Amino acid sequence: MWRPLSIESWKARGRSDLSAVFPAVNDIIRSVREDGDLSVVRLTARFDKVELKELEVSREEIEEAYRMIDDELLSALRFAQERIERYHRRQRPDDVTLTKEDGASLGWKYSPLDTVGVYIPGGRASYPSTALMCAVPAKVAGVRCVVACTPPPVHPLTIVALDLAGTDRIFKCGGAQAIAAMAFGTGTVPKVQKIVGPGNIYVTAAKVLLRQEVEIDFPAGPSEIAILADESARPENVAADILAQAEHDPHSACALVTNVPELPGKVWQIIKDRMATSPRQEIMASSLKNSGYILVDGMKEGVEACDQLAPEHLSLQVGDPLRLLPLVHNAGAIFLGHDSPVACGDYTTGTDHVLPTAGNAAVHSGLDVLHFMKRSSVQFLDKEMLKKLAPATVKLAETEGLLAHADSVRVRLKK
Numbered sequence: 001m002w003r004p005l006s007i008e009s010w011k012a013r014g015r016s017d018l019s020a021v022f023p024a025v026n027d028i029i030r031s032v033r034e035d036g037d038l039s040v041v042r043l044t045a046r047f048d049k050v051e052l053k054e055l056e057v058s059r060e061e062i063e064e065a066y067r068m069i070d071d072e073l074l075s076a077l078r079f080a081q082e083r084i085e086r087y088h089r090r091q092r093p094d095d096v097t098l099t100k101e102d103g104a105s106l107g108w109k110y111s112p113l114d115t116v117g118v119y120i121p122g123g124r125a126s127y128p129s130t131a132l133m134c135a136v137p138a139k140v141a142g143v144r145c146v147v148a149c150t151p152p153p154v155h156p157l158t159i160v161a162l163d164l165a166g167t168d169r170i171f172k173c174g175g176a177q178a179i180a181a182m183a184f185g186t187g188t189v190p191k192v193q194k195i196v197g198p199g200n201i202y203v204t205a206a207k208v209l210l211r212q213e214v215e216i217d218f219p220a221g222p223s224e225i226a227i228l229a230d231e232s233a234r235p236e237n238v239a240a241d242i243l244a245q246a247e248h249d250p251h252s253a254c255a256l257v258t259n260v261p262e263l264p265g266k267v268w269q270i271i272k273d274r275m276a277t278s279p280r281q282e283i284m285a286s287s288l289k290n291s292g293y294i295l296v297d298g299m300k301e302g303v304e305a306c307d308q309l310a311p312e313h314l315s316l317q318v319g320d321p322l323r324l325l326p327l328v329h330n331a332g333a334i335f336l337g338h339d340s341p342v343a344c345g346d347y348t349t350g351t352d353h354v355l356p357t358a359g360n361a362a363v364h365s366g367l368d369v370l371h372f373m374k375r376s377s378v379q380f381l382d383k384e385m386l387k388k389l390a391p392a393t394v395k396l397a398e399t400e401g402l403l404a405h406a407d408s409v410r411v412r413l414k415k
Contacts, residue, residue, distance in 0.1 A: 103385030
C-alpha cells in the first residue's frame with residue numbers, strides 16, 4: 001500500500017540491527033582466525049552447501065568462464081568496464097609539488113594501498129557490475145594486489161568481470177568467513193589492508209567487528225532511492241525507477257518527495273499494473289511496504305526533506321535540476337532530470353554504484369579512487385625558516401612538557 005512516509009520511519013528502517021547477528025559472526029571470525037583455510041572450507045560447506053577442493057579460482061576456470069558467456073554479453077561488460085575506468089581515472093589526485101614560502105617548502109603526495117580485498121555478493125543473482133565497480137577503481141588507484149571473494153558456486157559472469165577489472169586473485173568463499181579470511185589471512189587467502197563491497201547483514205556485521213583488524217569502506221544496507229518530483233515529472237518514469245529499486249531486495253526502500261498532491265496516486269497505479277506481471281513481484285511488494293511519499297509545499301522544502309533522508313540514490317525529476325543541485329548535500333549518487341535513470345548509473349555511466357545507505361550518505365562518500373589511496377604531507381625547511389619557526393615551536397613544546405621536542409629544534413640551531 002502506497003502511504004505517506006515520515007522521515008523518522010525511513011531512518012528507522014535503515015538501521016539494521018547488526019547486534020542480533022554479532023554472536024554468530026564472532027563465532028565465525030574466531031573459527032577463521034584459529035583454523036584458516038580449514039575453517040573457510042568447512043563454513044562454505046555449511047552455509048553455501050558447496051564442498052570446495054580449491055579455494056582459489058584457477059586460470060583454467062577463468063578461461064572456461066569466458067567460453068561460457070556470449071559475445072554480446074562480453075561486449076557489454078567491456079563497454080561498462082571501459083566507462084568505469086575512464087570516469088575513475090579523472091578522480092586520480094595529483095601530488096602537490098613542494099611550494100616554497102618563506103623558506104618552507106610544503107606539499108603532499110598520494111600513495112595507493114598495497115593490498116585490497118573486494119567482496120562480491122552472490123545469492124539471488126550474479127553481480128558482475130559490482131565486481132567492476134569494486135575492482136576497477138582499486139586498480140586505477142594503483143593497488144598492487146586486488147583480492148576478490150565471492151560465494152560459490154561462482155557465476156562465470158562474475159569471474160569474467162573480475163578478470164576484466166584486473167583482479168589479481170579470486171577466491172570461492174562468501175559471507176562473514178570471507179571477510180574474516182581477508183582480514184586475518186589464511187594459508188591461501190592473503191591478508192589485505194582494506195575491504196570494500198556490499199553484502200548481507202552477516203557480511204556487514206563482520207566488517208564492523210573487524211574494523212580494528214582491517215580498514216573498511218562503510219557499512220552498507222539495503223538499497224534505496226528518493227525521487228524529488230515537480231509538475232514536470234512523468235509518472236511512468238517515476239514508477240519505473242521505484243520498481244527498479246524495489247526489485248533489488250525485500251528490504252529496499254523508495255521515497256517520492258513531491259509538491260504535486262495527485263502525483264503519488266498516479267505513480268501508485270502504474271506501480272500496481274507493472275508489478276502484477278513482474279517475475280520479482282514478491283520482492284517488490286515487500287520492498288514497497290518500506291516505501292511511501294512525502295508531500296511538500298515547494299522544491300526548496302523538498303530538497304531539505306531529501307537531505308534529511310540522505311538517500312543512497314537521489315533522482316531530481318524536476319524542470320530545472322541544475323538550479324537545485326547546489327542545495328543538495330546528502331546523497332550517495334545524484335541523477336539529474338527526466339532521462340537519467342538510476343539503472344544507467346548502476347551499470348554503464350561510469351560512476352560507482354557502491355554507495356552508502358541508511359543515512360550514511362550524510363557522512364560518507366560512495367566508493368571511488370580515493371578509498372584506495374592515502375595522502376602524506378611533505379615539508380622541507382631551510383635553515384632560515386627553521387630559525388623563524390624555532391621560538392614558537394620551542395615555546396609550545398615546553399608548554400606541553402615535551403622537552404625532547406624542544407631540544408630537537410635547538411640542537412639544529414647550534415650548528
